[in-house]
Amino acid sequence: MRRVNFYSGLDIDLSLAHKYDFNPYYCNIESSLSDPIIIDGKEFINLASNNYLGLAADKRVAQAIAQAAEKYGASMCGTPIATGSMVLLQRLEQRLANFIGLQDSIIFPSGYQANCALFLSLAQSEDLIIIDHYAHASLVQGVRLAGCKVKPFLHNNVSHLRKILEKSSEYKRVFVVTESVFSTEGSIAPFDEIVNLCAEFDALPVIDDSHGIGVIGRSGRGILEEKNLDNFDGIYTASLGKALANTGGIISGKKELIDYLKYSCPGFIYSTALPPPVLAGIEAVLDIIDKEFPILSERMWRYKQMISNCLIDSGFELTEGQAPITSILIKDLEDCARVAKMIHTNKILATPFVPPSVPPNENKIRLIAGANLSENTINKALDLFRKIGKEVNLK
Amino acid sequence: MSLEERVIKTIEENLEKKEKVGLNTDLRNDLGLDSFARVIIINALEDEFGITIPDYEFKNINTVAEIVKGLREHFPDLKES
Ligand SMILES: Cc1ncc(COP(=O)(O)O)c(C=O)c1O
Numbered sequence: 160m161r162r163v164n165f166y167s168g169l170d171i172d173l174s175l176a177h178k179y180d181f182n183p184y185y186c187n188i189e190s191s192l193s194d195p196i197i198i199d200g201k202e203f204i205n206l207a208s209n210n211y212l213g214l215a216a217d218k219r220v221a222q223a224i225a226q227a228a229e230k231y232g233a234s235m236c237g238t239p240i241a242t243g244s245m246v247l248l249q250r251l252e253q254r255l256a257n258f259i260g261l262q263d264s265i266i267f268p269s270g271y272q273a274n275c276a277l278f279l280s281l282a283q284s285e286d287l288i289i290i291d292h293y294a295h296a297s298l299v300q301g302v303r304l305a306g307c308k309v310k311p312f313l314h315n316n317v318s319h320l321r322k323i324l325e326k327s328s329e330y331k332r333v334f335v336v337t338e339s340v341f342s343t344e345g346s347i348a349p350f351d352e353i354v355n356l357c358a359e360f361d362a363l364p365v366i367d368d369s370h371g372i373g374v375i376g377r378s379g380r381g382i383l384e385e386k387n388l389d390n391f392d393g394i395y396t397a398s399l400g401k402a403l404a405n406t407g408g409i410i411s412g413k414k415e416l417i418d419y420l421k422y423s424c425p426g427f428i429y430s431t432a433l434p435p436p437v438l439a440g441i442e443a444v445l446d447i448i449d450k451e452f453p454i455l456s457e458r459m460w461r462y463k464q465m466i467s468n469c470l471i472d473s474g475f476e477l478t479e480g481q482a483p484i485t486s487i488l489i490k491d492l493e494d495c496a497r498v499a500k501m502i503h504t505n506k507i508l509a510t511p512f513v514p515p516s517v518p519p520n521e522n523k524i525r526l527i528a529g530a531n532l533s534e535n536t537i538n539k540a541l542d543l544f545r546k547i548g549k550e551v552n553l554k
Numbered sequence: 555m556s557l558e559e560r561v562i563k564t565i566e567e568n569l570e571k572k573e574k575v576g577l578n579t580d581l582r583n584d585l586g587l588d589s590f591a592r593v594i595i596i597n598a599l600e601d602e603f604g605i606t607i608p609d610y611e612f613k614n615i616n617t618v619a620e621i622v623k624g625l626r627e628h629f630p631d632l633k634e635s
Contacts, residue, residue, distance in 0.1 A: 292570065311593055312594070313568070515588065518586055520586060
């Protein structure tokens, strides 16, 4: 009986998907992130992936991956502390740290894992973690696992953060956790102000730059470059599966921090290291960023501007994002389902966000145009958005 | 200020968006508060009244009136102003 109850209790609410005969999640992509991509045998314009610079299907990256597979095989079949510690891994850890502008870094199998593992090995019961209300699920999960006091602050609200910091003197150590780019809306955290507040109140800033690395900053080096934070002495994390177009996650910071984590972070020590082909793929992406970032980023920002302008002209409301993300804001959940379906029917792949990923009445449809798309493709998408705008009739 | 007024003001000052809050406002259905948003409100009430609210006290509370009732019950010494 307990087993029957267990399975019958695993309930998911798909009523909206059934009502509109449309489920946008777990689609069957049959190609690389090419232009167009192929879903269920049909050509789609991809405005959904976090492939900001468009390098996920770049031939040079694929070649580097193939060569590394040829030379090193599929996997080192070991954790970083054991046989996973290969020359490519160590070289990339140092290179990523240099790229971001920090002393050292370690590479995890995923950004989610890095964020979860971080707090579990660093925070103690007498500590306080202050975290942005809308921080990513992996950070929320991580701070909850830490077992210390957690106080969320209102999203990107520096004066609310200050109020909490003013009452933090009883705690042994205080961490302030946020993201650089909040990806459902494209807002950028006032991280320079947050770093200053942390200095004033002797707290440690922790930044997840998953949607900033390779995207923002003069040469794509992320939030620290964007905000001119030269001597950042906090903790930096990021996913390598977005602009860096591969997979994995990093924690970066002072050498003492990284050395400590290498010997004390179970989520790092006991999990198989990223495979050599992926490490080579990330190196190849960094090589391309070094040379071509100005061209790629110009295209990425231009496409964002074109899409945003067109959507506003077509009567849609957008979130106020400063990142190369365009988010359509749709208050009514059913309207959101309807628009998402129309976009999909017009063969554009987009990402709808509904609660609990976003607050109620703040449903969003996110569009990210990678720099690999041609201007022709973007213009085709704009024509389709104009058509959808005329047909949609929002509440 | 009455206890009710102080609770309402504290909640209004600790929401992501400006919203009118009354005694019958439901935290989830009217304000759409997620679990972190509830924690923000609890922490703000703790600071406002100088008390510590155990997590379980807040678990089954839905409306602002229920918060006020809970505070009166558990913290009988709370001043009205
Ligand atoms: C802000 C943020 N942090 C962390 C992650 C998790 O990274 P990964 O996909 O590498 O596990 C994501 C998304 O995937 C993210 O958007």
